Amino acid sequence: MNKARRKNALLASPYIVWIAAFIIIPLLFIGYYGFTDREGNFTWENITTIVRPEYYNALGLSLLLAVISTVICLLLAYPLAYILRNMNMSKQGFIVFVFILPMWMNFLLRTYAWQAILDINGVLDHFLAMFGITDFNIINTPAAIVIGMVYDFLPFMVLPIYNVLVKIDDNVINAARDLGANFWQTLFKIILPLSKPGIASGIIMVFVPALTTFVISDILGGGKLLLIGNLVENKVKADNLNLGAGLSLVLMIFIIINMLFSNGDDTDVNTVKKEVKK
Amino acid sequence: MGNKLIDLQGISKSYGKHMVLDDLNLYIRENEFLTLLGPSGCGKTTTLRIIGGFESPDTGRVVFDGQDITNLPPNKRHLNTVFQKYALFTHMTIAENIAFGLKIKGKSKAYIDDKIKYALKLVNLDGFENRMADSLSGGQQQRIAIARAIVNEPKVLLLDEPLGALDLKLRQDMQYELIRLKNELGITFVFVTHDQEEALTMSDTIVVMNQGYIQQVGTPENIYNEPENAFVADFIGDSNIIPGTMIEDELVEFLGTKFKCVDKGFGNNKPVDVVIRPEDVELVTPDKGTIKGVVTHLIFKGVHYEMEVMANGYEWLVQSTKMSPVGTEVGIKVDPFNIQIMNKPESEDEEAVGVDE
Numbered sequence: 180m181n182k183a184r185r186k187n188a189l190l191a192s193p194y195i196v197w198i199a200a201f202i203i204i205p206l207l208f209i210g211y212y213g214f215t216d217r218e219g220n221f222t223w224e225n226i227t228t229i230v231r232p233e234y235y236n237a238l239g240l241s242l243l244l245a246v247i248s249t250v251i252c253l254l255l256a257y258p259l260a261y262i263l264r265n266m267n268m269s270k271q272g273f274i275v276f277v278f279i280l281p282m283w284m285n286f287l288l289r290t291y292a293w294q295a296i297l298d299i300n301g302v303l304d305h306f307l308a309m310f311g312i313t314d315f316n317i318i319n320t321p322a323a324i325v326i327g328m329v330y331d332f333l334p335f336m337v338l339p340i341y342n343v344l345v346k347i348d349d350n351v352i353n354a355a356r357d358l359g360a361n362f363w364q365t366l367f368k369i370i371l372p373l374s375k376p377g378i379a380s381g382i383i384m385v386f387v388p389a390l391t392t393f394v395i396s397d398i399l400g401g402g403k404l405l406l407i408g409n410l411v412e413n414k415v416k417a418d419n420l421n422l423g424a425g426l427s428l429v430l431m432i433f434i435i436i437n438m439l440f441s442n443g444d445d446t447d448v449n450t451v452k453k454e455v456k457k
Numbered sequence: 458m459g460n461k462l463i464d465l466q467g468i469s470k471s472y473g474k475h476m477v478l479d480d481l482n483l484y485i486r487e488n489e490f491l492t493l494l495g496p497s498g499c500g501k502t503t504t505l506r507i508i509g510g511f512e513s514p515d516t517g518r519v520v521f522d523g524q525d526i527t528n529l530p531p532n533k534r535h536l537n538t539v540f541q542k543y544a545l546f547t548h549m550t551i552a553e554n555i556a557f558g559l560k561i562k563g564k565s566k567a568y569i570d571d572k573i574k575y576a577l578k579l580v581n582l583d584g585f586e587n588r589m590a591d592s593l594s595g596g597q598q599q600r601i602a603i604a605r606a607i608v609n610e611p612k613v614l615l616l617d618e619p620l621g622a623l624d625l626k627l628r629q630d631m632q633y634e635l636i637r638l639k640n641e642l643g644i645t646f647v648f649v650t651h652d653q654e655e656a657l658t659m660s661d662t663i664v665v666m667n668q669g670y671i672q673q674v675g676t677p678e679n680i681y682n683e684p685e686n687a688f689v690a691d692f693i694g695d696s697n698i699i700p701g702t703m704i705e706d707e708l709v710e711f712l713g714t715k716f717k718c719v720d721k722g723f724g725n726n727k728p729v730d731v732v733i734r735p736e737d738v739e740l741v742t743p744d745k746g747t748i749k750g751v752v753t754h755l756i757f758k759g760v761h762y763e764m765e766v767m768a769n770g771y772e773w774l775v776q777s778t779k780m781s782p783v784g785t786e787v788g789i790k791v792d793p794f795n796i797q798i799m800n801k802p803e804s805e806d807e808e809a810v811g812v813d814e
């Protein structure tokens with residue numbers, strides 16, 4: 180090992196301690212609890228519990244809502260990030276700031292705000308009443324949960340996409356136009372493929388929290404709609420750490436599938452790593 | 458060379474309060490190698506972008522082959538651009554890059570494959586079809602950018618400082634390569650550079666620009682030998698530019714000394730600028746010179762020596778194959794034919810001239 184590398188290793192040591200303490204060790208605990216019963220004997224039962232209908236249904240609903248929210252976030256975020264990219268620099272900074280601003284607000288608070296809006300006799304009801312629409316109840320439905328997820332997680336989709344889009348050289352886009360491509364051809368053949376890493380990061384950053392959330396479903400689902408996150412929370416609260424850990428492990432499988440599916444090698448994080456290596 | 462192919466008529470362009478081009482008039486003939494030459498920031502790229510359709514002028518018209526194309530989008534114009542930093546599509550292979558324009562136009566696969574082969578051969582990169590764009594060196598990317606443009610058989614190729622990022626040797630090779638390409642393809646080149654040597658080597662016509670104004674249009678010989686103003690003289694090669702007075706036709710006075718020259722028609726006792734190329738200054742023994750001086754600097758430049766000679770309060774730049782050591786007393790002589798007389802700037806247009814660089 181040469182000097183520089185030894186120095187790097189030294190500099191990395193706090194980070195390694197951090198990873199060990201807050202990522203590796205908790206993961207080992209989850210693994211341990213997930214594969215043991217209350218007496219500490221090995222068992223598959225915590226994992227296989229997922230096939231029971233109440234768990235299976237919760238997982239299905241969670242996956243469905245997470246996919247829907249991710250798709251809606253993507254459809255909203257992409258045009259938004261694209262418009263942002265094409266704005267002149269001085270305005271850009273401001274709009275990005277406006278976008279990040281809600282992220283500084285407490286997550287719970289933002290979700291409760293939506294509860295106030297969507298609730299029976301809430302802001303939305305009053306608004307709709309002005310147009311003579313009554314009996315429009317959306318609170319405690321999957322739709323309300325999706326609204327909450329989209330609102331809470333949208334910035335996590337916009338930012339990585341915006342980040343890759345601003346890195347695309349104007350002249351690359353000009354070159355496509357120069358070679359005869361119209362707006363849509365340029366979008367589909369050049370801009371979209373070049374922004375794949377950002378889209379992949381965005382999908383992961385929205386899908387993962389959407390799949391595992393229990394707060395949003397608690398607040399906007401009224402506790403009637405149980406997502407897999409709620410079940411994990413319930414089990415842990417009810418002192419059944421083993422089942423909670425087992426369910427988490429099942430969830431993790433879907434998260435890993437999602438990451439592989441969104442082309443793990445191409446994500447923004449990995450691109451950055453590659454650049455650093457150079 | 459043929460007729461006017463591109464005609465820029467009264468083009469102006471501002472960014473905010475900053476006037477980048479002011480009433481620019483310029484035409485480009487068919488099959489011409491025309492170079493826009495000027496210091497960084499003088500509006501070369503902007504002019505090219507207006508021709509390419511990436512920028513629309515505030516006033517004026519762009520006429521292409523007799524047709525007004527001022528408002529035509531870039532994808533509808535019969536010209537292609539080689540961009541400043543190549544702008545290759547990094548998510549595609551070389552073959553896909555070159556095929557891009559042809560696929561858009563719906564050409565057959567056989568036609569496209571043929572064209573790719575032909576273009577790669579033309580730029581001396583046979584066999585690069587399946588490489589990724591960002592695995593190539595700067596010079597190779599440059600040539601792919603050219604290949605990608607020319608397979609579309611444009612009438613005009615616009616090139617924005619295409620050799621700027623290459624090292625000296627490669628740049629010189631590419632200069633010859635570009636001239637060869639142009640002769641083989643028989644298309645019009647509009648070339649942008651801030652490198653005067655490059656412009657002199659490659660062009661049929663040079664357009665010298667400064668601060669959004671055209672300073673002079675002419676052949677390389679014309680521009681080099683007969684600069685129309687001090688800016689052009691200074692920008693094209695090194696020059697001695699000395700303020701003087703035109704006493705009468707064929708007689709000019711500067712540095713307190715009268716010199717014979719060949720220029721006429723400036724009037725009597727008019728202030729002028731005198732331009733003398735360093736290679737036109739002759740160093741002789743003190744008694745044979747028109748004025749006397751002392752060598753203050755000496756550098757060996759390969760082909761010639763470069764010296765500075767202090768004479769009558771002016772530091773003359775001199776290039777010669779014979780060297781005179783620092784401290785030598787010398788006489789300075791200039792052939793009347795080699796003394797260029799230029800009007801002092803008066804109008805606003807000319808004042809933009811020679812401010813910096």
Ligand SMILES: Nc1ncnc2c1ncn2[C@@H]1O[C@H](COP(=O)(O)OP(=O)(O)O)[C@@H](O)[C@H]1O
Nearest residue numbers: 472475477495496497498499500501502503504
């Ligand atoms: N999009 C733009 N916004 C504002 N100013 C610009 C823009 N493009 C160019 N300019 C300005 O116009 C001037 C000319 O630019 P350019 O045509 O790129 O010069 P050159 O290619 O000769 O170096 C420069 O002063 C530059 O700062």
Ligand SMILES: [Mg+2]
Nearest residue numbers: 498501502503
């Ligand atoms: Mg430029």
